[in-house]
Amino acid sequence: MTDSYVVSIDQGTTSTRCIVFDRRGNLVSVAQREHQQHFPRPGWVEHDALEIWRNVGKVVPRALAQAGIVAGQVAAIGIANQRESTVVWDRRTGVPVAPAIIWQDTRTDALVETLAGTPGAEDLPQRCGLPLTTYFSGPKLRWLLDHTSGLYERAERGEVLFGTMESWLVWNLTGGPAGGLHLTDVTNASRTMLMDLRTLAWHPDSLAFFGIPSAMLPEIRSSSEVYGTATDVLPGVRIAAALGDQQAALFGQTCFAPGDAKCTYGTGSFLLLNTGAEPVHSTHGLLTTVGYQIGGEPAVYALEGSIAITGSLVQWFRDRLDLISTAPEIETLARTVDDNGGCYIVPAFSGLFAPHWRSEARGVIVGLTSYITKGHLARAVLEATGWQTREVVDAMNADSGLDLTALRVDGGMTANNLLMQFVSDVLAVPVVRPMVAETVSLGAAYAAGLAVGYWPDLEGLRSNWHLAARWLPEMDDAVRAEERENWERAVERTFGWIKPAARAANE
Amino acid sequence: MPGQVQSIARAAAILRLLASSSGRLGIGEIARSLDLPKGTAHGIVRTLQDVGFVEQDKTSGKYQLGAALLHLGTSYLDVNELRSRSINWADPLAARSGEAVRIGTLLDGKVLVVHHVFRPDDTLQTLDVGSLLPPHATALGKVLLAYDVGAANAVMQGEPEPYTRRTLVTVRTLTRALTGIRDNGWGAEIEEMTLGEAGIAAPIRGYGGLVVGAIGLSGPIDRVCDGQGHPRPALVAYVRDAARAVSRDLGAARW
Numbered sequence: 001m002t003d004s005y006v007v008s009i010d011q012g013t014t015s016t017r018c019i020v021f022d023r024r025g026n027l028v029s030v031a032q033r034e035h036q037q038h039f040p041r042p043g044w045v046e047h048d049a050l051e052i053w054r055n056v057g058k059v060v061p062r063a064l065a066q067a068g069i070v071a072g073q074v075a076a077i078g079i080a081n082q083r084e085s086t087v088v089w090d091r092r093t094g095v096p097v098a099p100a101i102i103w104q105d106t107r108t109d110a111l112v113e114t115l116a117g118t119p120g121a122e123d124l125p126q127r128c129g130l131p132l133t134t135y136f137s138g139p140k141l142r143w144l145l146d147h148t149s150g151l152y153e154r155a156e157r158g159e160v161l162f163g164t165m166e167s168w169l170v171w172n173l174t175g176g177p178a179g180g181l182h183l184t185d186v187t188n189a190s191r192t193m194l195m196d197l198r199t200l201a202w203h204p205d206s207l208a209f210f211g212i213p214s215a216m217l218p219e220i221r222s223s224s225e226v227y228g229t230a231t232d233v234l235p236g237v238r239i240a241a242a243l244g245d246q247q248a249a250l251f252g253q254t255c256f257a258p259g260d261a262k263c264t265y266g267t268g269s270f271l272l273l274n275t276g277a278e279p280v281h282s283t284h285g286l287l288t289t290v291g292y293q294i295g296g297e298p299a300v301y302a303l304e305g306s307i308a309i310t311g312s313l314v315q316w317f318r319d320r321l322d323l324i325s326t327a328p329e330i331e332t333l334a335r336t337v338d339d340n341g342g343c344y345i346v347p348a349f350s351g352l353f354a355p356h357w358r359s360e361a362r363g364v365i366v367g368l369t370s371y372i373t374k375g376h377l378a379r380a381v382l383e384a385t386g387w388q389t390r391e392v393v394d395a396m397n398a399d400s401g402l403d404l405t406a407l408r409v410d411g412g413m414t415a416n417n418l419l420m421q422f423v424s425d426v427l428a429v430p431v432v433r434p435m436v437a438e439t440v441s442l443g444a445a446y447a448a449g450l451a452v453g454y455w456p457d458l459e460g461l462r463s464n465w466h467l468a469a470r471w472l473p474e475m476d477d478a479v480r481a482e483e484r485e486n487w488e489r490a491v492e493r494t495f496g497w498i499k500p501a502a503r504a505a506n507e
Numbered sequence: 508m509p510g511q512v513q514s515i516a517r518a519a520a521i522l523r524l525l526a527s528s529s530g531r532l533g534i535g536e537i538a539r540s541l542d543l544p545k546g547t548a549h550g551i552v553r554t555l556q557d558v559g560f561v562e563q564d565k566t567s568g569k570y571q572l573g574a575a576l577l578h579l580g581t582s583y584l585d586v587n588e589l590r591s592r593s594i595n596w597a598d599p600l601a602a603r604s605g606e607a608v609r610i611g612t613l614l615d616g617k618v619l620v621v622h623h624v625f626r627p628d629d630t631l632q633t634l635d636v637g638s639l640l641p642p643h644a645t646a647l648g649k650v651l652l653a654y655d656v657g658a659a660n661a662v663m664q665g666e667p668e669p670y671t672r673r674t675l676v677t678v679r680t681l682t683r684a685l686t687g688i689r690d691n692g693w694g695a696e697i698e699e700m701t702l703g704e705a706g707i708a709a710p711i712r713g714y715g716g717l718v719v720g721a722i723g724l725s726g727p728i729d730r731v732c733d734g735q736g737h738p739r740p741a742l743v744a745y746v747r748d749a750a751r752a753v754s755r756d757l758g759a760a761r762w
């Protein structure tokens with residue numbers, strides 16, 4: 001018998017990647033292709049959904065060729081995708097009616113402000129687990145309906161379809177205009193603001209609030225089940241999973257038990273905590289989201305805290321201050337000194353996010369004395385990521401009543417040993433890195449493999465998870481408490497920097 | 508006697524020119540000063556830029572001497588950069604071999620552990636990044652010594668500590684071992700540091716083939732070696748593949 005494999009498609013913000021995994025969860029081959037970022041106006045970010053679909057058609061065959069396998073050896077396809085980005089396309093031609101509006105796009109800020117004053121706005125967060133902001137798909141879809149002539153009527157007649165990237169890809173993979181399946185999974189649907197977190201169905205009041213015709217919406221399915229069989233790219237192969245990228249990482253890190261948490265450290269960082277079968281509503285500024293749902297089993301929920309500026313602070317240090325020439329050098333520079341020398345950097349570049357939510361805050365560097373060197377600044381840059389992680393973890397512990405006992409990490413910044421040690425020091429729990437760094441793709445592969453019986457059960461997946469590194473807390477409790485207090489005092493100094501008058505003038 | 512290599516002489520002239528000029532120079536200025544075709548000057552300057560000897564100003568596009576020239580004597584590749592660039596190859600090596608993986612460089616006559624991936628069996632293991640290993644008694648160390656004559660001489664002139672009966676401590680045995688490593692392109696250590704333990708390592712190369720580190724695995728002798736006590740060929744192949752992959756990423760052309 002020839003070996004079989006699982007193929008994962010990670011449709012990300014900057015690129016589309018295809019990874020082939022074997023039965024032990026080892027990476028066999030990778031192919032990647034970037035797509036164009038369009039910035040037609042300040043605050044607007046768009047992708048060409050057709051370009052993305054064409055890229056899928058390029059990277060999948062390339063990954064298979066690299067692995068030396070044929071479609072017949074692929075047991076299943078799983079999809080992980082950039083979340084919230086919104087596509088509307090013509091059911092008959094398969095052509096998008098407008099460029100895809102990407103999650104970072106803030107064109108809906110005025111719309112969101114208007115909607116916030118509309119009756120029904122107060123019921124939304126409880127129902128969907130999310131605050132009303134530009135980030136999620138609902139407002140983006142409403143904007144498209146408002147700004148594309150005749151679109152609302154066509155949507156009512158079911159002539160155009162809405163989807164996030166996984167819907168768009170599944171529809172195209174299963175035939176497109178010729179009978180393509182129009183569906184989404186619970187994790188992606190939980191980022192639209194349109195789904196009821198408890199019933200996992202589109203909620204009529206939410207649809208009415210945003211003015212969305214239900215005829216254009218995809219069917220909500222679990223994250224791990226056979227949706228259908230591909231007729232294009234990998235004809236005959238079952239499509240068996242879809243998850244938003246951060247949820248896929250949670251799954252890939254095998255965070256299957258309540259209290260399991262992972263943090264993906266990149267440009268920004270995303271911390272997700274498995275809270276089990278009940279959605280936990282946050283009183284500390286976190287998002288409530290669906291973690292995953294396997295077939296007909298109950299959904300597993302998660303709390304999510306995002307940190308806007310982590311890796312991007314290192315990039316700022318490199319590109320704007322010119323103090324290092326490559327990102328890894330920050331560790332070398334930081335190791336030229338023993339501590340931060342009393343210096344703290346709070347990177348509130350565009351306000352503070354979870355758990356503070358202060359849009360008028362701006363970044364500060366405090367504690368400067370003539371003693372401070374660029375080495376101390378480098379330390380303060382890394383420590384900022386550690387303390388921001390701590391703030392989100394504290395909020396999660398408070399909201400969930402669970403106590404984090406270890407943090408599973410992935411992403412580029414996990415190569416930074418000093419940072420990982422510091423995260424463990426300030427959290428006072430072990431920080432662990434798994435052997436497979438590609439947790440987003442692995443999560444989609446796992447969910448797909450599980451659905452087709454390639455892997456037997458969650459326990460089987462857990463046994464694939466192997467520890468590559470572990471950092472244990474070494475910081476003295478008294479030092480941690482004092483540094484914590486200093487960080488908090490530094491954070492307070494960011495508050496209120498943008499004056500109300502200036503804000504009013506900007507609006 | 509072999510003749511002069513023209514492009515090296517021209518590269519040296521370009522470096523002298525940049526060193527003696529007060530500001531930055533453009534390609535046209537360099538080409539005119541040395542009476543070279545612009546394309547030739549450009550090719551040499553770009554190569555010098557790749558190895559860090561020349562830097563290009565982002566706004567003006569002009570060239571100046573690179574920071575790498577100021578510390579030619581010290582390691583040219585930052586160890587954290589080395590870890591960052593090799594992390595995606597070290598993990599698969601551990602997964603495929605089932606053994607612990609380390610990456611090391613020479614620091615003051617010792618092997619500095621730059622990166623460490625646990626043996627993938629989830630037993631309790633301690634991260635030993637930053638620790639120092641003896642160069643003459645580890646596979647990583649012997650590979651690094653094989654490509655660093657100065658460090659090798661220093662070790663041999665000192666008194667290498669005998670950790671076990673099999674530790675190489677004489678000039679004769681060490682010299683022979685290092686020659687063997689250069690001939691084969693990889694090295695092993697069998698119970699030379701700890702009884703019952705063995706390791707395999709291969710060199711990581713950067714620009715021009717310069718050895719900047721070594722990557723290797725280590726584990727119990729019965730898993731690392733075959734029945735005859737030789738390192739298992741499959742494991743040797745995994746180590747060499749990983750070393751080549753990192754080297755390719757670092758810009759080594761032929762490895």
